[in-house]
Amino acid sequence: MEERQYDLIFICRPDTPEADIDKVIATLEHTATEKGSRIEKTEKWGRKRMAYRVSRLREGFYVYMDVRSANGEVVKELERRLKVADAVIKYLTIRVDEELKRQEKLKRHRERRAARRPRKTVPTAAPAPASEQSAAAI
Amino acid sequence: MAEEHAPQQHHSGPPSSSGHSGGPGGPGGPRPQGGRPGPGGPAKRGKRNFVRKKKVCRFCVDKVDYIDYKKAEVLTSFIQERGKILPRRMTGTCARHQRWLTVAIKRAQNIALLPFAAEL
Numbered sequence: 001m002e003e004r005q006y007d008l009i010f011i012c013r014p015d016t017p018e019a020d021i022d023k024v025i026a027t028l029e030h031t032a033t034e035k036g037s038r039i040e041k042t043e044k045w046g047r048k049r050m051a052y053r054v055s056r057l058r059e060g061f062y063v064y065m066d067v068r069s070a071n072g073e074v075v076k077e078l079e080r081r082l083k084v085a086d087a088v089i090k091y092l093t094i095r096v097d098e099e100l101k102r103q104e105k106l107k108r109h110r111e112r113r114a115a116r117r118p119r120k121t122v123p124t125a126a127p128a129p130a131s132e133q134s135a136a137a138i
Numbered sequence: 139m140a141e142e143h144a145p146q147q148h149h150s151g152p153p154s155s156s157g158h159s160g161g162p163g164g165p166g167g168p169r170p171q172g173g174r175p176g177p178g179g180p181a182k183r184g185k186r187n188f189v190r191k192k193k194v195c196r197f198c199v200d201k202v203d204y205i206d207y208k209k210a211e212v213l214t215s216f217i218q219e220r221g222k223i224l225p226r227r228m229t230g231t232c233a234r235h236q237r238w239l240t241v242a243i244k245r246a247q248n249i250a251l252l253p254f255a256a257e258l
Contacts, residue, residue: 007208009249050250051210052257060250064208092249094207103204110201 005040005100006067006075010082010091011060014047021061024085028065031077037069055089067093193230197239205238207245210252217243221253 008028012021025042032039045062054060069075075093082091197205207213216224216231216239223243226236246252 011250051247051253052250052255054250090250092245094245099204106203110203 003068003070003097004072004095005097006069007094007096008065008067008075008078008091009093010063010065010088011050011054012063012087013057013089014059014061016061016087020087021063024082024087025063025065027081027085028078031081032067032069032074035069035071035074035077037067037071037074040066040068042066057089060089195230195232195235197235198232202235205235205242207242207249208251210246213239213243213246213252217252219256221255 010024012024021044029039029042043064045064047059048062050058050060067074067078079091079093082088205212216229218224223240226233229236231239243252247254
């Protein structure tokens with residue numbers, strides 16, 4: 001199966017020590033690699049104010065992960081781990097590869113169009129010589 | 139005759155503050171215009187001649203191909219104070235981008251980057 005890309009975001013309690021958060025990240029990485037997928041990158045967004053209260057907390061420690069996986073079972077397992085982890089108060093996994101693919105397609109399309117007919121440059125270039133000519137005539 | 143009277147009742151001409159000299163504004167008189175231009179096409183000649191700015195899709199201008207739900211700062215300008223998603227007629231976003239935008243906003247709401255509804 002084709003490899004899929006997921007965004008995995010989870011929020012920890014703001015009072016969790018950094019070491020515990022690292023531990024959660026480590027477990028997730030371990031789980032992912034065990035199941036034959038990988039975590040492309042991990043970003044700690046740090047303490048952020050949440051838009052609404054989650055388990056009576058106003059702030060949370062956000063962690064973002066880019067997961068590449070070929071089977072959905074991995075996501076299930078990762079989510080199970082997150083559910084079990086005490087420090088984690090909220091998590092969200094979103095499949096993004098299809099949208100990124102669409103983005104690539106649109107980008108390529110746009111570039112090809114720009115290459116085919118450089119319309120943008122023509123109108124700006126055309127009036128300039130005309131004005132020069134008229135200026136020369138005067 | 140009636141046609142001639144009608145424009146007078148409506149204070150035809152430029153809507154100025156002097157039009158409100160008698161009482162709390164006559165019925166059908168020029169309404170005090172709010173700050174933001176309302177929905178609709180170009181201004182009609184005569185009665186309400188204020189210029190509506192043509193709204194363009196901000197994402198089209200920037201040539202956005204993917205609206206990232208993680209960039210909450212961008213999305214906040216497309217929701218109301220209370221947290222509602224602003225309609226297209228308010229923001230001028232094109233149909234395609236509005237479609238992507240709503241998805242992005244809803245995702246951001248799910249992970250508490252944006253509110254579902256403002257508290258208090």
